[in-house]
Amino acid sequence: MPHTTRRRSLFSLLAGALLAWGSAAQAQQVLRVTTIPEEAATEQVRKFTPLAQYLEKQLGVKVEFTPVSDYPAAVEALVNKKVDLVWFGGFTHVQAQLRSGGKIVPIAQREEDTQFRSVFIAKTDSGIKSLADMKGKQVSFGSQSSTSGHLMPRSNLLAAGINPEKDFRRIAYSGAHDATIASVVSGKVDAAALDITVWRKFVAENRVDTKAVDVFFTTPPFFNYNWSVHADMPADLRQRITKALLDLSPATPEGAEILRLNRATRYIPTQAENYKGLEAAGRSAGLL
Structure with a gap:
């Protein structure tokens, strides 16, 4: 076999191996999800498992929902990138932002969270x-x-x-x-x-x-809960997760059930500025 042909053959084999490895890596990708334990762990699993199953279908990756023991554990999990997506309360979002040096991105909140x-x-x-x-x-x-x-x-x-x-x-x-x-x-x-x-x-x-x-x-109203990701998450994945949350509709049986369990009418976009008031309140109350 001529040298050039052998080189092309080797290149083809290498490219094929890399492609196969990339496909396998993608197939093995896991989106790790957790939430602050606002209720008992069994209730958290009941509430968020249907959402995890929905995200799995929408994103084409395995989604694992794992409860954590307390609120600080949820903060540390996202700051240290032990999980990819967290349901935070407004104040835990603020704590995560401060702990991470501004590396936490809120992507969606319930409509109810604008007037909580x-x-x-x-x-x-x-x-x-x-x-x-x-x-x-x-x-x-x-x-x-x-x-x-x-x-x-x-x-x-x-x-x-x-x-x-x-x-x-x-x-x-x-x-x-x-x-x-x-x-x-x-x-x-x-x-x-x-x-x-x-x-x-x-x-x-x-x-x-x-x-x-x-x-x-x-109390008077305030901004509260949101879904947050780490800023290091690939932008494409962040956008796809956000779209999946915003696409949940009470007009479909699946969407209606997930929204009911999440005590939501629908999910809407959010931004870090929404939680500045909570940061100020935390400082005033001596909690930050």
Whole structure:
């Protein structure tokens, strides 16, 4: 075989091997997804598994959803690129931005997240009817890193002239919104603050008796949750994930189910500037 022919043959074999390797690598690509544990791990899996299956079909890659133990773990996972896509609360997004030196990109949020609220709840026979009535009481927040379960409730308390560390008899951190509700129902604490959408879900599913425990204060609106990726993710993949989220429609059975589980009417684009107010609130509250 002539030298030139042998060289072409070798080149063809090498090109074929590289192509096969590239196809195999692509086939083995895994999109790793997690969320802040705003509710129990079993509930997180129930809520987000259908979305993971949808993304798998839309992107043509394997999608793995893995719950994490606490809010800081979700932050560290994306900052250190242990996962590719995270459902953050507004404040955990801010924490991840600061930890990463501005390398976190929010790509989509629920329409509800543009006007989000926290609620304060107490037993209806507790005598607690206002924020001022919480003085001297035992109070629970959610995770210390929660936007709607801690940061914004604390900001509203401070604005009302109430210092939780000085004015409450005891402060507890439940770790998750469902646990927060349970702490009031069981009488472990007198009052608590949490995500309004989790509260509404519990009420709609008859998992809490509003004659016994109910809302006595609702905060003004703020920006909250989003899906975020690391800035080092290839732009094409980021765009395809964003499109898949924005394309979810309540008009299809699959879209309607995913949106229902995610407590969303639809997903819309978002941007880092939306969360600057939460960063300012975090600094004012001494949490950053």
